[in-house]
Structure formats: structure tokens, C-alpha cells
Amino acid sequence: xxxxxxxxxxxxxxxxxxxxxxxxxxxxxxxxxxxxxxxxxxxxxxxxxxxxxxxxxxxxxxxxxxxxxxxxxxxxxxxxxxxxxxxxxxxxxxxxxxxxxxxxxxxxxxxxxxxxxxxxxxxxxxxxxxxxxxxxxxxxxxxxxxxxxxxxxxxxxxxxxxxxxxxxxxxxxxxxxxxxxxxxxxxxxxxxxxxxxxxxxxxxxxxxxxxxxxxxxxxxxxxxxxxxxxxxxxxxxxxxxxxxxxxxxxxxxxxxxxxxxxxxxxxxxxxxxxxxxxxxxxxxxxxxxxxxxxxxxxxxxxxxxxxxxxxxxxxxxxxxxxxx
Amino acid sequence: xxxxxxxxxxxxxxxxxxxxxxxxxxxxxxxxxxxxxxxxxxxxxxxxxxxxxxxxxxxxxxxxxxxxxxxxxxxxxxxxxxxxxxxxxxxxxxxxxxxxxxxxxxxxxxxxxxxxxxxxxxxxxxxxxxxxxxxxxxxxxxxxxxxxxxxxxxxxxxxxxxxxxxxxxxxxxxxxxxxxxxxxxxxxxxxxxxxxxxxxxxxxxxxxxxxxxxxxxxxxxxxxxxxxxxxxxxxxxxxxxxxxxxxxxxxxxxxxxxxxxxxxxxxxxxxxxxxxxxxxxx
Amino acid sequence: xxxxxxxxxxxxxxxxxxxxxxxxxxxxxxxxxxxxxxxxxxxxxxxxxxxxxxxxxxxxxxxxxxxxxxxxxxxxxxxxxxxxxxxxxxxxxxxxxxxxxxxxxxxxxxxxxxxxxxxxxxxxxxxxxxxxxxxxxxxxxxxxxxxxxxxxxxxxxxxxxxxxxxxxxxxxxxxxxxxxxxxxxxxxxxxxxxxxxxxxxxxxxxxxxxxxxxxxxxxxxxxxxxxxxxxxxxxxxxxxxxxxxxxxxxxxxxxxxxxxxxxxxxxxxxxxxxxxxxxxxxxxxxxxxxxxxxxxxxxxxxxxxxxxxxxxxxxxxxxxxxxxxxxxxxxxxxxxxxxxxx
Numbered sequence: 001x002x003x004x005x006x007x008x009x010x011x012x013x014x015x016x017x018x019x020x021x022x023x024x025x026x027x028x029x030x031x032x033x034x035x036x037x038x039x040x041x042x043x044x045x046x047x048x049x050x051x052x053x054x055x056x057x058x059x060x061x062x063x064x065x066x067x068x069x070x071x072x073x074x075x076x077x078x079x080x081x082x083x084x085x086x087x088x089x090x091x092x093x094x095x096x097x098x099x100x101x102x103x104x105x106x107x108x109x110x111x112x113x114x115x116x117x118x119x120x121x122x123x124x125x126x127x128x129x130x131x132x133x134x135x136x137x138x139x140x141x142x143x144x145x146x147x148x149x150x151x152x153x154x155x156x157x158x159x160x161x162x163x164x165x166x167x168x169x170x171x172x173x174x175x176x177x178x179x180x181x182x183x184x185x186x187x188x189x190x191x192x193x194x195x196x197x198x199x200x201x202x203x204x205x206x207x208x209x210x211x212x213x214x215x216x217x218x219x220x221x222x223x224x225x226x227x228x229x230x231x232x233x234x235x236x237x238x239x240x241x242x243x244x245x246x247x248x249x250x251x252x253x254x255x256x257x258x259x260x261x262x263x264x265x266x267x268x269x270x271x272x273x274x275x276x277x278x279x280x281x282x283x284x285x286x287x288x289x290x291x292x293x294x295x296x297x298x299x300x301x302x303x304x305x306x307x308x309x310x311x312x313x314x315x316x317x318x319x320x321x322x323x324x
Numbered sequence: 325x326x327x328x329x330x331x332x333x334x335x336x337x338x339x340x341x342x343x344x345x346x347x348x349x350x351x352x353x354x355x356x357x358x359x360x361x362x363x364x365x366x367x368x369x370x371x372x373x374x375x376x377x378x379x380x381x382x383x384x385x386x387x388x389x390x391x392x393x394x395x396x397x398x399x400x401x402x403x404x405x406x407x408x409x410x411x412x413x414x415x416x417x418x419x420x421x422x423x424x425x426x427x428x429x430x431x432x433x434x435x436x437x438x439x440x441x442x443x444x445x446x447x448x449x450x451x452x453x454x455x456x457x458x459x460x461x462x463x464x465x466x467x468x469x470x471x472x473x474x475x476x477x478x479x480x481x482x483x484x485x486x487x488x489x490x491x492x493x494x495x496x497x498x499x500x501x502x503x504x505x506x507x508x509x510x511x512x513x514x515x516x517x518x519x520x521x522x523x524x525x526x527x528x529x530x531x532x533x534x535x536x537x538x539x540x541x542x543x544x545x546x547x548x549x550x551x552x553x554x555x556x557x558x559x560x561x562x563x564x565x566x567x568x569x570x571x572x573x574x575x576x577x578x579x580x581x582x583x584x585x586x587x588x589x590x591x592x593x594x595x596x597x598x599x600x601x602x603x604x605x606x
Numbered sequence: 607x608x609x610x611x612x613x614x615x616x617x618x619x620x621x622x623x624x625x626x627x628x629x630x631x632x633x634x635x636x637x638x639x640x641x642x643x644x645x646x647x648x649x650x651x652x653x654x655x656x657x658x659x660x661x662x663x664x665x666x667x668x669x670x671x672x673x674x675x676x677x678x679x680x681x682x683x684x685x686x687x688x689x690x691x692x693x694x695x696x697x698x699x700x701x702x703x704x705x706x707x708x709x710x711x712x713x714x715x716x717x718x719x720x721x722x723x724x725x726x727x728x729x730x731x732x733x734x735x736x737x738x739x740x741x742x743x744x745x746x747x748x749x750x751x752x753x754x755x756x757x758x759x760x761x762x763x764x765x766x767x768x769x770x771x772x773x774x775x776x777x778x779x780x781x782x783x784x785x786x787x788x789x790x791x792x793x794x795x796x797x798x799x800x801x802x803x804x805x806x807x808x809x810x811x812x813x814x815x816x817x818x819x820x821x822x823x824x825x826x827x828x829x830x831x832x833x834x835x836x837x838x839x840x841x842x843x844x845x846x847x848x849x850x851x852x853x854x855x856x857x858x859x860x861x862x863x864x865x866x867x868x869x870x871x872x873x874x875x876x877x878x879x880x881x882x883x884x885x886x887x888x889x890x891x892x893x894x895x896x897x898x899x900x901x902x903x904x905x906x907x908x909x910x911x912x913x914x915x916x917x918x919x920x921x922x923x924x925x926x927x928x929x930x931x932x933x934x935x936x937x938x939x940x941x942x943x944x945x946x947x948x
Contacts, residue, residue, distance in 0.1 A: 023508035024677040030428025034436070037421035037480055044455075044477035045443045051454030060457075105346075112342050123343060125590045126351040132589040133354070133582030134538040134556040140564075140578050141353035144360065144571055150368065152356065152375045159374070202350065259447030262540045266560050280449040287453045288545050297453045304450065311442050497691035500658050505752070506679040506708025519695050 055297035067294075074298040083274055083282065084299065091278040093189065095257035098196045102253055103246070105197065106204035111234075113205065114212050124206075131202035139266035142195050146181035146267070154178040185275035188268050192276050195263050200256060204249040211245030212238065244317055251310050258306050279303055354583060361386050361576035368571055386572030395550055396577050399558040402468055403581075406554060407536040409472045414479040414532045415525065421480075422487025423513055427499075437488055444481040448541040451477075456545050470546040471554070475539060479532040486531070490524035491517065527592045534589050537581070555581045608669030608682070608759035608792055609634055610655060615664035617650050617816075624650040626816030627664070635790040637783070639807035641797060643839070647816040648796045649764060655794065656685050656762050669759055679708065684753035685762040688769065690745045692737035698724075698748050699733040705756040723755035726785065743774050750782075754789070761786075761793040767802060779805055800840050804828065812836045831856070831933065834940040845933070846905040848896060853943060855900075856933040859891070859908035864915060865926040874932060874948060878905065878925040880917055892917060899948070 022028055056074055060067040078084050113124065130138055145152055157163055158178055168174070181191045215238070223237045261280035264270060270277035270285060279302055287296015360368065362382040373379045390396050425433040455474055464470035494517060502512035518525070543557040550562050559577045563570060610632045617625040625647040632638045640648040653659045655666055657678035665672050673681050684705070692701050702723055706716045724730045727747040737745060746766060753761060767775045783806050786793050797803055803810050804824045811821045820832035831837035837845040837856050845856045865875055877897035884891040892907040907925060909915075917923065936943045
């Protein structure tokens with residue numbers, strides 16, 4: 001050991017003192033490192049959330065200096081306005097129809113994407129675009145596509161004979177009066193739903209795809225050896241195995257559908273005649289544009305029970321995922 | 325044998341057709357933006373022109389207008405300003421928190437981790453009204469700083485959750501070796517864990533930035549002056565004036581602000597998904 | 607150099623008593639092996655010595671100082687992990703230099719020390735590589751070099767050979783021992799492999815269920831097991847344990863031979879009904895059943911292949927053990943008791 005033993009490695013200077021002890025103490029260090037994030041979230045998510053609850057029980061407006069506690073009066077008022085009833089109905093139609101479509105389309109698309117093929121990454125990129133691009137900008141693209149006069153969809157309907165003639169014969173299309181996609185109530189809702197499906201399809205697809213690729217190949221092989229055909233395989237092997245992940249996808253889809261107002265704000269502003277007004281957009285127009293903070297808060301809180309339900313399901317899944 | 329190959333061919337064709345249809349649906353609006361931004365206005369606004377063709381030669385006029393005569397450039401700068409600051413705040417808060425949850429807080433940490441993730445599910449549509457009041461009280465209304473303050477409220481929960489997953493995947497031995505080699509618990513984190521997690525940190529940077537770019541509701545609520553808008557709000561509110569639409573410039577703005585970031589994001593998507601699926605995918 | 611002591615050390619994880627009252631002290635410069643089956647608490651004990659776990663009760667003493675409240679870095683120890691725990695983002699050079707950097711050793715001196723340590727293990731040509739570019743044996747050497755470079759008072763090794771393949775393991779064992787003899791630093795080595803333990807240790811501490819069952823030089827632990835656990839854990843095949851009226855009698859398979867082969871006296875003779883013969887090349891293992899007074903109990907005999915005696919399954923033979931090689935254990939406690947006539 002006579003090799004290098006010299007002065008350099010004298011006892012390591014462990015700085016005594018509170019700081020140095022803190023940097024070694026797991027429990028206190030852990031709390032200290034976590035505290036800023038928790039504090040931030042408490043102040044900017046927790047506090048506003050309770051403020052929303054509180055506002056909804058008062059008569060606060062944008063300019064008001066004083067506010068009065070009015071109890072459940074705002075909720076009571078809100079429930080009885082026809083606009084609110086319509087928005088509530090629209091919210092459910094919007095959320096359920098778009099989620100159903102997303103789920104079916106995403107399932108098909110994910111099955112098509114499981115296979116390996118050349119240029120897969122590029123196809124994936126193209127399919128993901130609607131999700132990763134800012135939705136307010138994507139919606140403007142649709143605003144142009146669905147324009148009342150210059151709509152490319154209408155141009156195709158009117159100018160492509162093989163599209164026009166069958167539709168005309170079915171009585172769906174009058175070429176002299178092409179549809180106003182965002183100007184007629186039913187069409188406006190259909191357009192909103194389409195854009196929303198367009199936007200959420202990529203997310204649901206990649207989540208399902210992650211689920212599909214996580215099924216071990218052995219299981220597919222075993223099913224094939226056991227003589228399962230395509231449909232039996234799909235319904236008895238594949239779908240049950242990706243079910244938990246499908247639930248996650250649907251959950252996020254619902255949360256986005258219930259709380260999103262961007263598509264509606266850009267495309268229709270809730271019109272025509274509130275036919276595309278949903279709770280989220282109504283809360284914005286009432287609370288911010290209309291200046292009635294209390295009523296806006298009350299409207300937005302109707303979303304809350306739905307979110308609690310979503311969170312509950314989410315927790316159950318998280319717990320189950322932990323067990324396996 | 326022959327029947328089999330015919331079926332395979334048909335199957336291949338169907339597969340291709342199916343994917344083509346989906347790609348047409350998802351990518352068409354972006355393609356349409358790209359085409360529109362290079363067309364003359366008179367070409368765009370003639371209902372008898374075939375919209376799929378360039379009936380007049382392509383032009384760069386819309387892009388000139390966009391960058392020369394609108395605030396688009398300013399909005400891009402604003403977005404970058406908010407984005408950089410929000411990313412910095414997010415890293416500062418989420419990296420230590422993620423590590424703490426992964427390693428230092430035990431079972432309590434698991435519960436807290438899920439609780440933090442759940443706050444991500446509380447949507448802006450519930451919070452924007454009270455937050456507008458908070459922002460006003462702080463005197464930050466109509467200032468980009470209001471966005472810098474509020475945006476981490478949605479980036480921090482998700483990034484904390486993502487980073488927790490990254491840190492959990494690092495072998496404990498490495499940190500313990502660093503502690504034996506002469507570092508404190510915190511030193512092991514700073515000198516060994518963070519350098520190993522570069523990929524994870526980079527992912528968080530990209531996601532925070534894209535989330536900032538996409539945000540709409542808060543920016544619409546807190547900001548009123550055109551000069552201070554971010555791209556996602558400025559374009560739909562200020563380039564659309566009444567019934568006068570500058571379609572060429574508008575589409576150019578949409579394309580430029582969405583596609584490059586989308587391509588970048590695509591590289592990090594797999595990690596993002598594993599965060600979303602809460603370990604339901606192994 | 608330092609002496610490491612554990613004084614009545616306990617570690618409970620909730621209900622689980624991982625280490626349940628261990629008293630143990632190394633000697634100056636000794637190579638001490640902690641041996642036991644998995645889950646016996648040996649790794650937990652080592653981690654408490656390193657400072658990676660806090661004892662529930664008791665004291666850890668290194669070089670005469672109670673170190674319970676000192677963090678790992680202040681204990682002047684170095685540790686080699688089972689996984690080697692090489693930092694994947696650093697080159698071999700930076701891996702080895704890492705502990706020096708932590709101590710604030712000047713750059714020039716750092717380089718000298720890294721070169722010295724690397725040359726001790728013959729890895730100077732690997733210094734610019736990343737860990738993922740190394741073979742298992744090379745990684746192990748890097749881990750050892752990183753432990754050596756700061757010249758610690760104590761080496762702690764946690765199954766450092768278990769990730770090597772069998773052939774490499776023999777060579778590594780040899781090198782490790784030579785290296786330890788040369789630097790003479792107190793070393794505590796955890797393993798579940800009795801061959802490693804016998805071959806490397808100056809002394810072996812056999813652990814089971816959180817307690818040290820026996821501490822002693824390898825031969826002593828082998829020849830004079832303190833209880834039935836140690837007797838059954840060491841040796842391949844392990845000691846035969848047969849139950850008598852009041853005691854358990856133990857004898858090593860290699861002492862249990864056909865009576866006519868024994869030269870020394872006095873002998874104790876058993877009637878052995880052979881059931882199966884296993885030829886292992888160097889040895890023959892004879893499986894069988896004893897007759898009265900141990901009727902029905904199984905035993906194994908190990909004959910060197912130099913003994914060509916013909917032995918047929920199904921036949922009975924007189925087998926014997928020299929009296930001095932019979933070990934006696936209490937039936938209830940399993941502890942060694944005084945020899946007694948059978």
C-alpha cells in the first residue's frame with residue numbers, strides 16, 4: 001500500500017452544519033424539493049378552484065368593488081335560462097357523439113397502424129398533426145374549408161358530377177343552394193363534432209396503439225393456434241386486453257370534449273342561435289365577455305361533477321395498473 | 325396458393341386505402357393551409373375557379389403581408405418569450421418535485437403523485453374566471469407576465485408526473501454509489517441523476533413549450549391589447565376582422581405556427597403517451 | 607485501515623426483521639465474508655455499514671467512531687455494487703475520478719490517482735470508453751478501481767462476482783484476493799456462494815434470519831458448525847443430519863465411507879442401504895437409507911473416484927464415520943452439544 005498514500009485524501013471535509021445535514025436527510029430533503037411545486041399548484045389551481053366555488057355563490061361582476069353573498073341564487077337563475085338548458089343538452093350531444101366516433105375510428109386506425117410498413121413514421125406524423133398543432137389554428141383551417149361561399153367541400157359537391165348527381169337524386173343536395181356548414185343549426189353541430197373528432201382522433205389512436213403493441217406476441221400466436229378467426233380474435237382477445245387503455249383514452253376524450261371551447265369559439269361562437277353553445281363556451285361568453293363573473297363561475301362548475309367522476313375512474317385504473 | 329396471394333393483395337390494397345382515407349382526413353386542413361397561402365386573393369375568391377389548382381401563378385404576397393403588415397412576428401416573439409419563461413419555471417418546480425416523489429417520499433409520495441396528476445384534469449374552463457380576478461388583483465391584466473404566472477399551473481402537474489416516471493426508472497444503485505463516492509443525497513441527484521435524465525428533461529421542455537403554444541383560453545381572457553397576444557389567440561382574433569378575412573395570410577400564419585412544432589413534438593410522442601396511460605401500458 | 611463493528615444492530619422493515627440483533631467486529635485488514643441464503647439480512651447489514659440504511663437499533667462503529675449519524679460519504683468507505691453501478695453517462699476515466707472530484711482533489715493529482723488505480727486492475731487502455739462498451743469482467747474491474755482510487759479505510763463488496771460467468775468468476779476471485787492481500791484494507795464481502803466464501807474469507811460470518819449464526823475461519827466453520835443451519839448450509843452435498851433419541855447427529859458425506867476404507871479408529875458404524883449412485887467424474891455420490899437405530903433416515907456418502915470399490919444399489923453395506931467427525935446438535939435448539947455415545 002506504499003504506492004500513493006499521501007496527503008491528498010485526508011478525511012473528506014464533511015461540512016458540519018444545518019445545510020449539509022439537510023442535503024442528506026431524505027425526509028426533509030424530499031419535502032423541501034416537493035414543496036414549491038405543491039405550493040404553486042395549491043395557489044394556482046387549488047385556490048382558484050375554491051374561488052370559483054365562492055364566486056358562484058355571490059353576485060360578483062368584472063367591475064364590482066364589493067360583492068354580496070347570494071347563496072345558490074345564481075345556480076338557481078342559471079338553471080332556468082333556456083340558453084343554459086340548451087348548452088347542457090349540446091354539451092352532452094357534443095361529448096357523446098364525438099367520443100363514440102373517436103373510439104370507433106381510433107380503433108380501426110390503430111389496428112391499421114399496428115402492422116409495420118414502409119413510411120410508417122411519416123403516416124404517423126400526418127395522422128398526429130391535428131393533435132399537436134395548436135387547435136385554435138387548426139380550427140381556422142376548418143373555418144376556411146367550411147366557408148359559406150368559398151368552401152372547398154361545397155365546390156366538390158357542386159362541381160364533381162359523380163358526387164353531385166347521386167346526392168341530388170337522393171334529395172340531399174340542391175346544387176343552387178349548397179349547405180351553409182356553419183350557418184345552419186344541425187350542420188353547425190355536425191361540423192363542430194367533425195372538427196373535434198378530427199382533433200382527438202390522433203390522441204386516442206396513439207393511446208390504443210400503445211395498448212395494442214403491449215400485448216405479448218405469444219398471446220396472438222396462442223389464439224391463432226387455438227383456431228380463433230379475425231372477429232373472434234378481435235372481440236375475445238384484443239379488445240378485452242386493451243380495455244383498460246381504452247378507458248384511459250375515452251376518459252381523456254370526455255374531459256377534453258366537456259371542457260373545450262376553442263373549436264366552438266373559432267368556428268361558430270356558439271351560434272347560430274346558440275345551437276352549438278356548450279357549457280364551457282357559455283361560461284366564457286357570460287363571465288368574460290358579459291362581465292358576470294358569478295354567473296360564469298356557476299355555469300362552469302356544472303362541469304365539475306363530470307370531472308370528479310372522471311377522476312374517480314382514473315384513480316381506479318391507476319391503482320389497478322400498480323397491482324399488475 | 326393463388327387465392328391466398330389475391331387475398332393478400334386485396335388485404336394490402338384495403339390497408340393502403342384505409343390509411344389513405346384517414347391521412348386525408350387528418351392532414352387535409354394543413355395541406356389546404358399550405359396551398360392557400362401561396363394563392364392570389366383573386367384566385368381564392370373566385371367561386372368558379374377550381375380550388376385544387378393554381379389558376380394564377382403562386383405568390384408570396386400573403387407572407388409579405390403577414391410578416392410586414394400584421395403583428396404576427398410580434399406574436400411569435402411573445403409566444404417564445406412566454407414559452408421560454410414557462411419552460412424554465414416548469415423545470416425549476418417539476419424536476420425536484422418529480423425526484424422527490426420518485427425517491428424520497430415513499431408511499432405518501434405515490435398518493436401525492438396521483439393527486440398532482442389529477443389537478444391536470446381540472447380544466448382552464450373552470451379556473452379562468454377566478455384566475456382573471458387573481459390576475460387583476462396582482463395588476464397583471466393585459467401583460468404577458470400573467471401568462472408566465474398562470475401557464476405553469478398546467479405544465480407543472482403533467483411534467484412532474486412524467487419526470488417521476490423517468491426518475492423511477494433509474495437504478496437506485498447509481499445514486500447510492502454517488503453517495504458512497506462522496507456526495508450528499510442532493511449531490512447524487514444533481515451530479516448523477518440529472519445528467520442521466522437529459523432525455524427526460526428534454527421531453528419536458530418540448531411538451532411544456534407546445535402546451536404554451538396551444539393554450540388559448542387564458543390568453544384570450546387575460547390579454548386585450550393586440551401587441552401582447554400569443555400566436556394561438558392573435559391569429560384567430562386579430563387576423564379575422566369582421567367579415568374581412570385575409571385568407572392567404574391567415575392560412576400562412578396557421579401553417580407556420582403549427583407544423584414545425586408538430587414535427588418536433590412527434591419525436592417525443594412515445595414518452596408523452598406513456599405518461600398519459602399511467603402505467604396501464606407496460 | 608480500520609475496524610468495523612456492529613453492536614446489537616437491528617433493522618426492521620415494518621413487521622419484517624431483516625437484521626435482528628447482530629454483534630460483529632472485523633479485525634484490522636481482514637477479509638470478512640458475510641455468507642447466507644438470500645433474505646438472511648447480509649446485504650441489509652452491509653448497507654447499514656455503508657450508511658445507505660439507518661439501523662432501527664444498535665450502533666455501527668468504524669475506526670472507533672460511532673457512525674450512525676454520518677452520511678455514507680463521511681464514513682471513509684468504498685463500496686462495489688452487485689450491478690457495479692457505473693455511471694452510464696461518464697467515461698471510465700470520469701467514473702474512477704468521480705470520488706476524487708467529490709473530495710476536491712486537484713485536477714493533476716486526480717489524473718495520477720486514476721492512472722494508478724486503473725493500472726492496479728489492468729484497465730488503463732479502457733479509460734476513454736463508456737461503461738456500455740465494456741464486458742462484464744471489465745466493468746467489474748472499473749467498479750473496483752473506482753472503489754480503490756480514494757484509498758478508503760474499508761471496502762464493502764456486495765456480491766461483486768455474481769454477474770460474471772462461471773469461468774471468469776474463478777479468475778476474478780483469485781485476483782480479488784491477491785489485490786486485497788496487497789493493499790491490506792479491511793474488506794467486508796457479501797455473498798450467498800459458499801465457494802466464494804470459503805475461498806476468499808479470512809473469516810466467515812454465516813447469517814440466517816437476520817442473525818449471525820457463526821463467525822470463524824472457513825475451515826472452522828466447515829468442520830465445527832455451530833448449529834444445524836450452518837451444518838446444512840455449507841458443503842456440497844451438505845452435512846448429513848440424522849435424528850437420534852435426544853440429539854441430532856451430523857457427519858460430512860466425505861467422512862461417511864465404507865467401513866473397510868477407514869484406517870483410523872475409533873469408528874462408528876452404520877448399516878447403509880444404497881438406493882442410487884451418481885457418478886460426478888471426480889466423485890461418486892451414494893444416496894441411501896440408514897438401518898436401525900436411525901432406520902429410514904436418508905444419508906449421502908461422497909467417495910473420491912480413486913476408490914474403485916464396487917457398490918450396487920439395493921444392497922446393504924457397513925459404512926463408518928471416525929468418531930471425532932461426528933457432530934452433535936440439540937434437537938430443539940439446533941445448537942451444538944457435547945458428544946455422547948450412540
